[in-house]
Amino acid sequence: xxxxxxxxxxxxxxxxxxxxxxxxxxxxxxxxxxxxxxxxxxxxxxxxxxxxxxxxxxxxxxxxxxxxxxxxxxxxxxxxxxxxxxxxxxxxxxxxxxxxxxxxxxxxxxxxxxxxxxxxxxxxxxxxxxxxxxxxxxxxxxxxxxxxxxxxxxxxxxxxxxxxxxxxxxxxxxxxxxxxxxxxxxxxxxxxxxxxxxxxxxxxxxxxxxxxxxxxxxxxxxxxxxxxxxxxxxxxxxxxxxxxxxxxxxxxxxxxxxxxx
Amino acid sequence: xxxxxxxxxxxxxxxxxxxxxxxxxxxxxxxxxxxxxxxxxxxxxxxxxxxxxxxxxxxxxxxxxxxxxxxxxxxxxxxxxxxxxxxxxxxxxxxxxxxxxxxxxxxxxxxxxxxxxxxxxxxxxxxxxxxxxxxxxxxxxxxxxxxxxxxxxxxxxxxxxxxxxxxxxxxxxxxxxxxxxxxxxxxxxxxxxxxxxxxxxxxxxxxxxxxxxxxxxxxxxxxxxxxxxxxxxxxxxxxxxxxxxxxxxxxxxxxxxxxxxxxxxxxxxxxxxxxxxxxxxxxxxxxxxxxxxxxxxxxxxxxxxxxxxxxxxxxxxxxxxxxxxxxxxxxxxxxxxxxx
Numbered sequence: 001x002x003x004x005x006x007x008x009x010x011x012x013x014x015x016x017x018x019x020x021x022x023x024x025x026x027x028x029x030x031x032x033x034x035x036x037x038x039x040x041x042x043x044x045x046x047x048x049x050x051x052x053x054x055x056x057x058x059x060x061x062x063x064x065x066x067x068x069x070x071x072x073x074x075x076x077x078x079x080x081x082x083x084x085x086x087x088x089x090x091x092x093x094x095x096x097x098x099x100x101x102x103x104x105x106x107x108x109x110x111x112x113x114x115x116x117x118x119x120x121x122x123x124x125x126x127x128x129x130x131x132x133x134x135x136x137x138x139x140x141x142x143x144x145x146x147x148x149x150x151x152x153x154x155x156x157x158x159x160x161x162x163x164x165x166x167x168x169x170x171x172x173x174x175x176x177x178x179x180x181x182x183x184x185x186x187x188x189x190x191x192x193x194x195x196x197x198x199x200x201x202x203x204x205x206x207x208x209x210x211x212x213x214x215x216x217x218x219x220x221x222x223x224x225x226x227x228x229x230x231x232x233x234x235x236x237x238x239x240x241x242x243x244x245x246x247x248x249x250x251x252x253x254x255x256x257x258x259x260x261x
Numbered sequence: 262x263x264x265x266x267x268x269x270x271x272x273x274x275x276x277x278x279x280x281x282x283x284x285x286x287x288x289x290x291x292x293x294x295x296x297x298x299x300x301x302x303x304x305x306x307x308x309x310x311x312x313x314x315x316x317x318x319x320x321x322x323x324x325x326x327x328x329x330x331x332x333x334x335x336x337x338x339x340x341x342x343x344x345x346x347x348x349x350x351x352x353x354x355x356x357x358x359x360x361x362x363x364x365x366x367x368x369x370x371x372x373x374x375x376x377x378x379x380x381x382x383x384x385x386x387x388x389x390x391x392x393x394x395x396x397x398x399x400x401x402x403x404x405x406x407x408x409x410x411x412x413x414x415x416x417x418x419x420x421x422x423x424x425x426x427x428x429x430x431x432x433x434x435x436x437x438x439x440x441x442x443x444x445x446x447x448x449x450x451x452x453x454x455x456x457x458x459x460x461x462x463x464x465x466x467x468x469x470x471x472x473x474x475x476x477x478x479x480x481x482x483x484x485x486x487x488x489x490x491x492x493x494x495x496x497x498x499x500x501x502x503x504x505x506x507x508x509x510x511x512x513x514x515x516x517x518x519x520x521x522x523x524x525x526x527x528x529x530x531x532x533x534x535x536x537x538x539x540x541x542x543x544x545x546x547x548x549x550x551x552x553x554x555x556x557x558x559x560x561x562x563x564x565x566x567x568x569x570x571x572x573x574x575x576x577x578x579x580x581x582x583x584x585x586x587x588x589x590x591x592x593x594x595x596x597x598x599x600x601x
Contacts, residue, residue, distance in 0.1 A: 052501045054497065054501050057385075078503040079503070080501060080502050081502075081503035085501075086501075086502065087498075087501045087502075089494060089497070089498065091494055094494035094495065095494040095495060095497070096494075096498070097495040097499075097512075097513050097517070098495070098517065098591075098592070099516050099517060099590065099591065099592065100512075108504070109502050109504075112502065112503060112504060113502075113503075144592040144593070144596065146592070146593045146596075147596065157498075160498075160502070164502065
């Protein structure tokens with residue numbers, strides 16, 4: 001079953017008309033992790049923000065349809081609530097309100113998306129913190145973001161995503177700002193949750209290693225154009241587009257360089 | 262939080278000590294002999310010498326400083342030459358009038374500046390933002406004395422809405438029973454609502470004069486803080502998860518923006534307390550600024566020195582209060598620990 005399909009999404013700068021994304025289409029199945037790779041400025045993050053319906057000021061989508069489980073949600077006023085989209089970001093600590101306890105921040109999403117009252121939402125928040133493997137979730141719920149490590153904050157973000165009972169999770173560079181060991185833990189956590197919930201994941205990253213480890217399929221974005229897509233193993237073994245080859249090669253060079261240093 | 266508090270108290274005390282030293286030295290460095298200046302050109306050298314001895318001016322500077330600081334610790338700011346009364350009495354008697362005016366000015370500044378700043382931030386780049394910013398430039402570039410004259414002309418001379426610049430109450434009206442010295446408040450506390458009403462009417466024009474200028478600073482600060490938080494990660498998260506815009510505005514943006522705005526409000530209030538010498542003069546407002554203005558005219562250095570010291574101490578106390586509020590609002594300060 002197709003969780004999400006994006007059909008010919010185009011985004012441009014309102015004032016100048018410059019194209020940011022040109023006719024991008026992709027699909028994500030249930031329980032599938034789909035990678036979206038490309039260099040900085042290729043339009044990866046704009047794809048995810050447009051899908052959530054929160055393009056930054058000054059940008060607008062000129063075309064594009066979004067289908068969730070076959071239903072057109074393009075005009076849905078609040079896509080996160082109506083279509084159960086959730087998103088986690090690159091800098092987990094900046095993504096949390098510094099003045100609110102993390103439990104309260106999760107509970108707020110619980111009551112918004114599941115319609116629970118305050119007390120039940122608080123209990124559910126603690127429960128969710130347990131599900132993302134935070135030790136002593138009741139104590140963690142009472143902490144403020146600055147009292148938690150980056151990896152813990154990202155777990156809190158994942159718990160917040162779970163509060164939406166998501167059909168689609170967009171993870172925008174979810175591990176880039178984290179230590180290598182923590183990166184692997186967060187990726188494992190995402191994989192585990194996909195298996196449990198059957199939601200689809202759009203994993204936006206510039207890290208081909210992350211794609212190789214976790215993604216079933218991969219889309220390559222180059223200057224706003226989707227230049228290649230296919231099963232991860234196939235694309236990596238036999239890249240068709242010149243830019244994909246270039247990406248893969250620069251990745252390998254870096255690995256060799258790392259080994260020598 | 263305790264450590265943060267102790268640190269703030271310590272810093273404030275050190276600053277007060279530094280302020281006292283600077284005020285003392287500035288007055289001593291000024292050219293001319295204080296004793297000769299007091300006695301006037303007709304005084305004989307013997308008289309001047311006698312007064313120097315009486316005032317301790319013949320002592321070494323360090324001894325004078327010790328006497329001065331010792332006096333300060335006991336609330337003794339010296340004698341005002343022009344009136345012969347203690348400086349502390351002269352100034353503290355006028356302090357409530359100054360505070361009343363400054364608080365009213367701050368309220369005007371907040372009531373105008375806050376909503377306009379929020380509006381400008383939410384409509385960034387559109388016409389209402391442009392209008393708000395033009396207002397901000399006008400407000401901050403117009404001299405208070407000119408603005409005050411315009412207001413007196415428009416709202417008193419022509420429209421007759423507010424009373425003229427004759428002080429805090431109609432001439433001949435007795436002030437309400439003294440509790441705080443602030444007439445609006447004292448009237449309320451003693452049930453003398455007629456006095457409160459009149460006090461408010463007489464307060465309106467000077468408070469508008471002070472507040473309109475200050476509202477520009479508040480507007481600019483609120484606008485930039487709201488724009489900064491609008492672009493922050495946690496607001497993006499709330500938007501992505503479908504939190505209603507109104508809740509984002511009040512619960513996420515405004516509370517975080519307050520961290521920046523509080524500093525500005527503290528500074529504006531300090532400015533309103535110490536910077537209203539001209540407005541007090543213009544409206545015949547019997548506050549500390551008037552005392553300082555008159556002291557300048559009568560060469561009363563003791564009084565000026567006391568004024569500078571009291572205004573400085575109020576400034577420091579305000580900063581301390583702002584720091585305390587930070588601790589209340591911001592868990593990163595209240596709880597300490599890792600910071601991002």
